[in-house]
Amino acid sequence: MQSVILASWLWASSGVVPEPLILVEDGRVVEIGSRALRETPKPAQVLDYSGHLLAPAFVDVHLHGCAGHDVMEGSATAFHSISRFLAQKGTGSFLATTVTAPLDATLKSLAAMAALLRSTGEWPGARPCGIHLEGPFLSHAKRGVHPPENLLEPSIETFDRLFDAAEGLVRLMTLAPELPGAEDLARHATQRGVRISIGHSNATAQETERLLSAGAASATHTFNAMRALDHREPGIAGVVLGETSLFAELICDGIHVDPRMVRLWWRLKGAERGILVTDAMAATGMPDGEYLLGGMRVQLANGRATAQGVLAGSVLTLDRALKNMIAFTGASVEELLPLLTRNPATMIGIESHCGNVCAGQRADMVVLDVDGRLIASLAAGVPVLRGEQAAGHATARR
Numbered sequence: 001m002q003s004v005i006l007a008s009w010l011w012a013s014s015g016v017v018p019e020p021l022i023l024v025e026d027g028r029v030v031e032i033g034s035r036a037l038r039e040t041p042k043p044a045q046v047l048d049y050s051g052h053l054l055a056p057a058f059v060d061v062h063l064h065g066c067a068g069h070d071v072m073e074g075s076a077t078a079f080h081s082i083s084r085f086l087a088q089k090g091t092g093s094f095l096a097t098t099v100t101a102p103l104d105a106t107l108k109s110l111a112a113m114a115a116l117l118r119s120t121g122e123w124p125g126a127r128p129c130g131i132h133l134e135g136p137f138l139s140h141a142k143r144g145v146h147p148p149e150n151l152l153e154p155s156i157e158t159f160d161r162l163f164d165a166a167e168g169l170v171r172l173m174t175l176a177p178e179l180p181g182a183e184d185l186a187r188h189a190t191q192r193g194v195r196i197s198i199g200h201s202n203a204t205a206q207e208t209e210r211l212l213s214a215g216a217a218s219a220t221h222t223f224n225a226m227r228a229l230d231h232r233e234p235g236i237a238g239v240v241l242g243e244t245s246l247f248a249e250l251i252c253d254g255i256h257v258d259p260r261m262v263r264l265w266w267r268l269k270g271a272e273r274g275i276l277v278t279d280a281m282a283a284t285g286m287p288d289g290e291y292l293l294g295g296m297r298v299q300l301a302n303g304r305a306t307a308q309g310v311l312a313g314s315v316l317t318l319d320r321a322l323k324n325m326i327a328f329t330g331a332s333v334e335e336l337l338p339l340l341t342r343n344p345a346t347m348i349g350i351e352s353h354c355g356n357v358c359a360g361q362r363a364d365m366v367v368l369d370v371d372g373r374l375i376a377s378l379a380a381g382v383p384v385l386r387g388e389q390a391a392g393h394a395t396a397r398r
């Protein structure tokens with residue numbers, strides 16, 4: 001099927017296109033033109049978002065679950081519910097993120113997740129585009145809620161078992177730099193195509209720098225589960241903020257990081273290296289109650305997900321992260337869009353098939369108003385309904 005998408009502006013990695021006319025065929029963008037210069041092809045369905053900004057759907061490299069499900073369930077039901085929910089919130093692609101669990105349980109989960117990711121069927125909404133291993137190679141001192149009995153010292157052999165169980169679909173791994181063997185593992189994993197994200201760590205600045213030399217590409221939820229910044233021992237946080245080549249995640253829900261620290265992070269990581277993530281868990285989009293994060297029981301009350309009093313992931317969605325960033329920093333929607341699209345896709349090396357609107361990519365897009373509010377979301381060129389609100393904004397005609 002052919003359709004045409006119109007808006008007042010398009011933000012893509014290549015720049016802003018005023019009055020765009022985007023031709024979509026079989027769920028993929030085939031052409032981006034200008035409304036003024038090109039006739040709308042006659043048989044096409046037209047989705048008219050005049051007055052609004054069109055942008056690539058968001059990419060979340062740190063997501064454990066939502067809509068009552070955790071990715072480690074590894075079932076089609078769980079993944080389809082997650083896929084549908086995320087698309088309603090503007091996310092087009094995500095890395096299914098594990099938490100530390102007993103090794104056998106993790107291997108089983110990874111095998112099930114890999115089978116689902118390899119299946120050829122279309123996703124109802126957001127696409128899982130790989131796996132993020134958060135654990136087991138994390139620091140005891142900064143483990144957060146990751147169970148201490150399941151944390152392991154870095155081992156190439158254990159990593160290979162995890163990588164092979166996941167059929168090579170691991171794209172990102174969180175690793176604490178100070179652990180013995182971390183550098184060798186970082187080099188080995190990087191060679192196998194896995195990006196290293198430093199985090200859950202009590203590392204000194206020097207220990208952190210050694211892992212950067214071994215190829216670390218990003219940092220996991222900056223400030224959370226990290227040794228605090230100190231003027232004599234900058235620690236991991238000091239290196240993450242100061243090292244211009246390093247990407248860095250942030251959970252911008254107003255709970256995990258104080259808005260003043262969000263502003264500091266934004267000034268230092270900026271539009272080139274900042275990555276907004278959710279760290280969302282099963283309770284996201286659900287009422288208060290008890291939910292699972294991997295194998296752990298987590299309580300959701302008043303927007304906070306905790307396990308025995310410690311923050312246990314979030315219930316954030318990326319559309320809200322964008323709104324919070326605008327409120328906390330005063331930056332514009334266009335300035336912030338790379339943090340949810342181009343940067344995460346580039347960091348994990350999949351920028352050729354997600355995080356942009358260009359010919360050849362799946363037509364996953366968001367429609368935003370000037371204040372950054374999510375008006376509608378398109379998965380493979382099809383509007384994902386969010387109740388009446390979205391329907392009222394798109395003028396669809398045949």
Ligand SMILES: [Zn+2]
Binds near residue numbers: 062064097134
């Ligand atoms: Zn996490």
